[in-house]
Amino acid sequence: MSAPNDDRDLIFRRIREAIRIRRENLPDHGDAERYRQLLPPVRASLQARIELFREWSDKLNTRFIAANPSDWRAEIASLAAAEGWKSSAFHGTGLAREATEAAGLPAATALDTTRGYDPERLEACDVGFTDCEALVAQTGSVLLTSRGNGGRALSVLPPHHVVIATAGQMVPDLLAAMALIRERHGAALPSLVTLHTGPSRTGDIERQIVLGAHGPKKLTVILILD
Amino acid sequence: MSKPAAAFQAAASAYVGERETRAFLRQSLAGYLAQRRTGEERFQDWEEARVAASAAKGEALDYLDRYLADFLTRIEKRGTRVFFARDAARARERVVEIVREHDAKCIVKSKSMTGEEIDLSETLEHLGYEVVETDLGEYIVQLRGERPFHIVAPAMHLRREEIRELFAGKIGPEAGRSAEPEALTMDARRAIRRKYLEADIGISGVNFAVAETGQICVCTNEGNGRLSTSLPRVHIAVMGLEKLVPNLDDLALLLPMLATAGTGQHLTGYTTIIGGPRQPGEADGPEEFHLIILDNGRTALLADDEQRDALHCIRCGACIYMCPIFKNIGGHSYGTTYMGPIGSVITPHLRGLEEWRHLPSSSSLCGACTETCPVRIDLHHHLLHNRRNAAAAHPAPLEKLALRAYGWLAGRPALFSLAGKLGKLALRAFSPLLGTALDPARGWTRCRALPEPPRQSFREWWKTHEPEPASERDDDDEE
Numbered sequence: 001m002s003a004p005n006d007d008r009d010l011i012f013r014r015i016r017e018a019i020r021i022r023r024e025n026l027p028d029h030g031d032a033e034r035y036r037q038l039l040p041p042v043r044a045s046l047q048a049r050i051e052l053f054r055e056w057s058d059k060l061n062t063r064f065i066a067a068n069p070s071d072w073r074a075e076i077a078s079l080a081a082a083e084g085w086k087s088s089a090f091h092g093t094g095l096a097r098e099a100t101e102a103a104g105l106p107a108a109t110a111l112d113t114t115r116g117y118d119p120e121r122l123e124a125c126d127v128g129f130t131d132c133e134a135l136v137a138q139t140g141s142v143l144l145t146s147r148g149n150g151g152r153a154l155s156v157l158p159p160h161h162v163v164i165a166t167a168g169q170m171v172p173d174l175l176a177a178m179a180l181i182r183e184r185h186g187a188a189l190p191s192l193v194t195l196h197t198g199p200s201r202t203g204d205i206e207r208q209i210v211l212g213a214h215g216p217k218k219l220t221v222i223l224i225l226d
Numbered sequence: 227m228s229k230p231a232a233a234f235q236a237a238a239s240a241y242v243g244e245r246e247t248r249a250f251l252r253q254s255l256a257g258y259l260a261q262r263r264t265g266e267e268r269f270q271d272w273e274e275a276r277v278a279a280s281a282a283k284g285e286a287l288d289y290l291d292r293y294l295a296d297f298l299t300r301i302e303k304r305g306t307r308v309f310f311a312r313d314a315a316r317a318r319e320r321v322v323e324i325v326r327e328h329d330a331k332c333i334v335k336s337k338s339m340t341g342e343e344i345d346l347s348e349t350l351e352h353l354g355y356e357v358v359e360t361d362l363g364e365y366i367v368q369l370r371g372e373r374p375f376h377i378v379a380p381a382m383h384l385r386r387e388e389i390r391e392l393f394a395g396k397i398g399p400e401a402g403r404s405a406e407p408e409a410l411t412m413d414a415r416r417a418i419r420r421k422y423l424e425a426d427i428g429i430s431g432v433n434f435a436v437a438e439t440g441q442i443c444v445c446t447n448e449g450n451g452r453l454s455t456s457l458p459r460v461h462i463a464v465m466g467l468e469k470l471v472p473n474l475d476d477l478a479l480l481l482p483m484l485a486t487a488g489t490g491q492h493l494t495g496y497t498t499i500i501g502g503p504r505q506p507g508e509a510d511g512p513e514e515f516h517l518i519i520l521d522n523g524r525t526a527l528l529a530d531d532e533q534r535d536a537l538h539c540i541r542c543g544a545c546i547y548m549c550p551i552f553k554n555i556g557g558h559s560y561g562t563t564y565m566g567p568i569g570s571v572i573t574p575h576l577r578g579l580e581e582w583r584h585l586p587s588s589s590s591l592c593g594a595c596t597e598t599c600p601v602r603i604d605l606h607h608h609l610l611h612n613r614r615n616a617a618a619a620h621p622a623p624l625e626k627l628a629l630r631a632y633g634w635l636a637g638r639p640a641l642f643s644l645a646g647k648l649g650k651l652a653l654r655a656f657s658p659l660l661g662t663a664l665d666p667a668r669g670w671t672r673c674r675a676l677p678e679p680p681r682q683s684f685r686e687w688w689k690t691h692e693p694e695p696a697s698e699r700d701d702d703d704e705e
């Protein structure tokens with residue numbers, strides 16, 4: 001691999017030269033504890049977090065379903081019937097696979113993306129099932145990684161993304177989500193970490209919100225309570 | 227007058243005359259304002275958050291050599307290929323080189339203002355590559371052969387009917403059947419969808435780069451940033467070297483602030499944090515990830531410790547929305563990549579003060595930009611600093627002489643009041659010529675009525691209204 005003309009050394013020299021004078025009037029660099037006093041507040045109890053996540057879901061047009069361990073599969077089955085899914089995609093051996101099975105489609109129509117897949121086939125799927133790293137109450141976001149939750153495309157290519165999470169995965173805020181990434185993956189970060197906050201949207205035409213600009217038109221989050 | 231200055235004046239004058247266009251723009255700006263306010267109210271302390279945000283960016287910049295070095299070690303360890311470019315030309319050359327190496331046919335691109343800055347799409351298109359702008363607003367202005375009207379909302383100047391006509395003409399008969407935003411968005415979705423699967427290369431910008439972890443962060447609402455960086459074999463990201471933040475906690479602070487200031491949202495729909503190409507054991511993702519880090523005048527701005535904070539900019543676009551000048555002349559008149567207050571501050575640094583000194587002068591210095599900026603850039607003072615620097619580089623002897631004469635006159639009360647009276651007479655005598663070709667101040671007077679000079683001067687009025695105890699002070703004054 002040739003890297004001619006790379007200006008790395010030149011630019012580092014320029015930077016060092018430029019910052020010989022540091023600014024005196026800069027306020028102190030804060031930390032997570034400080035930021036938590038400034039950002040939108042989140043109440044501590046799990047119940048409050050779930051409620052906040054639900055509020056955001058309503059505003060964002062995320063479909064949020066909290067279900068007991070005994071009946072979340074039935075929720076998926078009824079979704080499958082209502083949406084008329086004919087094919088699905090999933091990853092791994094955990095909740096995403098269980099969800100696919102719960103949808104009740106013939107096994108031949110389910111695409112397992114775990115060890116590579118044909119993107120054309122994924123594009124044609126009606127729904128993509130994934131689990132997640134965490135849910136973020138503060139923002140109504142789903143935290144996913146390319147290592148833990150089925151790669152990059154599964155959660156954005158099909159028109160409907162269904163996330164299965166457990167109550168213990170509900171973290172209070174973005175700072176907690178960052179801490180989780182650091183702790184769980186710090187030693188070897190996955191190539192992609194992503195927060196999905198509602199289905200795909202745009203306001204580029206006369207500021208009118210339209211869902212499903214490029215990514216999924218629908219996002220459903222199923223939370224299994226314990 | 228420099229060429230850009232002449233073009234600026236012509237475009238601005240034309241835009242000001244378009245009443246309907248401006249009314250449409252105002253309406254859109256009002257929508258932004260309302261949403262923005264609710265956005266700020268969600269914070270426990272928005273004002274202190276601004277201070278903290280400016281501190282985080284300030285820390286990264288004042289110690290940029292260290293943070294950048296940390297960032298590089300970490301992101302390169304995961305197999306990212308980093309290239310440093312001193313200017314736009316080098317950055318373009320490098321991208322073209324990568325595109326050629328892969329013999330790419332189709333390139334999908336998510337929105338990147340740094341890409342705009344270096345004319346990336348135009349360059350690739352000229353060389354015959356198909357470049358698809360995937361952000362809806364960018365896609366629209368690309369089809370029109372235009373530049374973005376605003377850095378966050380590229381197509382905010384267009385009405386739905388204009389977009390419908392455009393789509394019907396450019397996409398084909400299946401598009402543009404309805405002018406509803408929903409239908410138009412679906413037209414674009416259908417037109418672009420196949421491209422994600424066909425493209426060999428995906429290009430993105432960078433909103434933040436995290437030193438702690440060696441990751442870049444890309445924010446989009448549409449998911450186009452996610453798709454452009456998931457399916458193609460190669461991902462190229464272009465970033466300005468000022469995008470660094472120290473750590474992930476800073477990111478957790480800045481992300482909601484960017485969304486709030488940019489659109490009034492609490493968080494952008496898709497926040498994508500990328501640390502490398504596909505890693506072992508991952509199901510998909512690009513085989514190669516190239517990161518191009520651009521200087522293009524930024525280190526010069528970094529060296530200016532008075533204006534260094536202009537590099538804090540997170541390109542939220544808020545100062546542009548708030549600017550009364552933008553409201554009246556629109557985004558295209560500036561003729562720059564970055565319009566509005568931030569553009570008038572940094573363009574003279576990026577492209578040369580000599581040619582762009584008219585921008586800092588085209589401001590009322592109202593300070594709305596400074597007040598709204600989420601990272602507290604002292605924008606309106608920097609406009610003044612640019613004016614000062616321009617004046618120092620180009621002393622105007624006549625102006626200087628006139629001001630000196632005024633100073634001399636103002637120090638002599640008797641002469642000053644006589645001059646005032648004579649001036650009034652002269653103005654009256656001259657008034658038939660006001661605004662005509664013979665009037666040297668025609669640019670100003672042509673479309674403005676001169677107020678009737680008052681009968682009594684302020685000094686005369688003051689004498690009759692002088693409050694009692696101030697008489698001594700007045701004596702001083704007379705000296």
Ligand code: SF4
Pocket residue numbers: 487538539540541542543544545546568595598599600601602603605
């Ligand atoms: S200068 Fe401030 S307000 Fe303007 S775009 Fe940059 S961050 Fe936003």
